Amino acid sequence: MDVVSPELNSLLPDEIMDTEAIAMEEELPVEHLAAPPQSEPEPPQVPMETEVPEIVSLCPATTSMQMSSASTDAQCSTSSGTQLLLNLPKISRVTVPANHQLIINKVASAPAADGKSPGTAVLKPEGQKLLVAGLSKTGQPIMLALPHTWNKPATTQGTGDAKAQPTQIKMLTTVGKPVIAVSSASQLMGGSSTLQAQQLKTLQITKKPTVSTAGPMITKLIITKALNNKGLSSPASVAPVVTGRVVTQSTPVTPPRTITIGETSTVPQNTSGNSKVAISPLKSPSKLTVVSVASQSPNSPQKSVTLPLNVALGQQILTVQQSAATSPAKAGTSQPNTQTVKPVQTVGGVGTSQFKTIIPLGTPPNVQQIQVPGSRFHYVRLVTATTGSTTAQSGGSTNTNPSIQQAKPVMMNAAVRMSVPIVPAQSIKQVVPKPFTSAAQVVTTSQTPQRLIMPATHLPQIQPNLTSLPPGTVLAPAHGSGNMGYAVLPAPYVTQIPQPAFVTLTSSSTFSTATPIQTQARLSLNGLSTSEATSRPRKPCNCTRSQCLKLYCDCFANGEFCNNCNCVNCFNNLDHESERLKAIKACLDRNPVAFKPKIGKGKQGESDRRHSKGCNCKKSGCLKNYCECYEAKIMCSSICKCMGCKNFEESPERKTLMHLADAAEVRVQQQTAAKTKLSSQISDLLTRTTPAVTSGGGKLPYTFVTKEVAEATCDCLLEQAEQAELTTQPQAVAERLILEEFGRCLRRIISFAGKAKTDCPINC
DNA sequence: GAGTTTGAAACT
DNA sequence: CAGTTTCAAACTC
Secondary structure: OOEEOHHHHOOOOHHHOOOOOOOOOOOOOOHHOOOOOOOOOOOOOOOOOOOOOOOOOOOOEEEEOOOOOOOOOOOEEOOOOOOOEEOOOOOOEEEEOOEEEEEOOOOOOOOOOOOOOOOOOOOOOOOOOOOEEEEOOOOOOEEOOOOOOOOOOOOOOOOOOOOOEEEEEEEEEEEOOOOOEEEEEOOOOOOOEOOOOOEEEEEEOOEEEEEEOOOOOOEEEOOOOOOOOOOOOOOOOOOOOOEEEEEEEOOOOOOEEEEEEOOOOOOOOOOOOEEEEOOOOOOOOOOEOOOOOOOOOOOOOOOOOEEEEOOOEEEEEOOOOOOOOOOOHHHOOOOEEEEEEOOOOOOOOOOOOOOOEEEOOOOOOOEEEEOOOOOOEEEEEEEOOHHHHHHHOOOOOOOOHHHOOOOOOOEEOOOOOEEOOOOHHHHHHHHOOOOOOOOOEEEEOOOOOOOEEEEEOOOEHHHHHHHHHHOOOEOOOOOOOOOOEEEEEEEHHHHOOOOOEEEEEEEEOOOOOOOOOOOOOOOOOOOOHHHHHHOOOOOOOOOOOOOOOOOOOOHHHHHOOOOOOOOOOOOHHHHHHHHHHHHHHHHHHHHHOOOOOEEEEOOOOOOEHHHHHHOOOOOOOOOOOOHHHHHHOOOOOOOOOOOOOOOOOOOHHHHHHHHHHHHHHHHHHHHHHHHHHHHHHHHHHHHOOOOOOEEEEOOOHHHHHOOOHHHHHHHHHHHHHHHHHOOOHHHHHHHHHHHHHHHHHHHHHHHHHHHHHHOOOOOO
């Protein structure tokens, strides 16, 4: 993975970050914190970018409250009945939708140990660190509880600096409704030299998600779905993800769920709460952020607010899988070695353009990726490194042990683009319960075991254009800067993962890998519309000499893993991650925008798509698919260096070709329609009880020989046979009588058929 | 399906 | 940056 400096990281464009909204820096004045999304730094210039990052507005028509940093306790009731209970050292901004409850538990301000982080606070031990309640569509509260030790910085962090390292937790809630934006920063010293500010953001999602689960459950990880909102006026994406332990009561109907983010250090092996990750679908309007969590300490009071499991996520469903409803045992107390991660089943992601998945990381976290075929978004699950020893040594540097770094993506039905802020590896380490004894984690699903994660390998630092980060790029924090890092995952990353929607993480030193279902959708077809991209399966490559690690390979160039290709000696897969990452880096070194779509919008005023570099054709006249412009169905532009170009608006050759192409397409469509129709008719004919095939406007005689008619005929013949038997007729006579009867039956059938034909000439 | 052509990517 | 080579897709037969 490539690593970029923290500075770049901080500038991570919204497009990549997929986070939006309110930046919450602890030290920032409230006003600043409350600043609108627009205040975020602009992404690096990307001339041809086809996707324009959208900013999500966090404060819809809901109640908005701002508190000064001095605020300690606050209660607020909105006119709509929303209640807010806040007890935070600092709350930059809280927005609560009507009828939603937001409860933030007490947080006592405490002096920073090193005094370098003024304004930081330590959460009261007795109180939950932080409870953020969001409301689902149903009005049920969603809560996050931070354990006391939550967010303890690891002392061995690679960066090793004592600077406060803010961690962001962003959470996206439902669209439209939930508009809870809470940002709070608290820092816990936890005896470590580093301070970490936790930022929690709740983002509003434009779409209302559908919730899928209900019932008791303990969930560690929640994965959300992503969606492609490109071009949608109201994109929906949701991905509330909560990691950590979820304890729920079980009310059959939308039981509230409490999500607690806690530290394991307090109660190490107890809870399953391994740190997990949250995920967020990204992309426009709906941006989602993920939350990393640690396990919760059983002892810590569950002050959590109940949160409805079902969080509507637009059309996407965020599902937190619950443990079997029948096994309440899992709830609460225990589950020492298993973590149940339930990715949310996403529905309907649309794959289109290239997207980038960003995973924050302090130290190389394990990442679970989930990709939804056909979707442009990917889900990424960050899995904290396991227990102790292994993770401890990383110290922020790349882990060289392959076994530890095994990362396997998890494929889902939808792809998600997201950015996930992560808890520093060290904090994770402390937080993670025993279950994870090694970096490698076994992911099992209720359905199928899965292997996951992408190693956040530390690679030589590069400073690529952020907007052009290739898949697999990891943005790591720079020295002395925050803990937050981002890993840019290629959409394909997730490709080679088993389908199961739910994943359970269990401790294990090795990965159990389910046979990956390799479904890969081309996320981005330079210039093609979403529908085009999704409808057209990616063509398998046939590389023989490039190992699929050069841009010659379309799969690689599109940031995808080879899947069902015909390539030889392919390295574009998870088994050759290191080589692949190196190749990506090499490509970026040569061309920082190598992985960006070549077809994008022109400069301002140029609404049409155009090739970012222009073609260089010499013999094809730019009217063959050799020409990248022509292939993308766009005309050549002034930046093209082609010779004898015929691919321009008024070109007769081009028009002719277009007409031919259109005609061909029409023919194909007609043929397809005809085949479909014929198939339908045949099927109908075969299944119809009473045949009604028409010929010349009437029914054919045989069409009257329905089942009923046949049975009646048989009855007549049997009756005749019985008569013959009763009268002791010779066999020959009996047979003759039966045949005569059969003849009469046939005549009657034919007679009726003719009559029907006359009475109803038109297919009746 | 084999061979040729083409132009982007990679290399020098 | 320009020229050359390599490569894989597009195309032709």
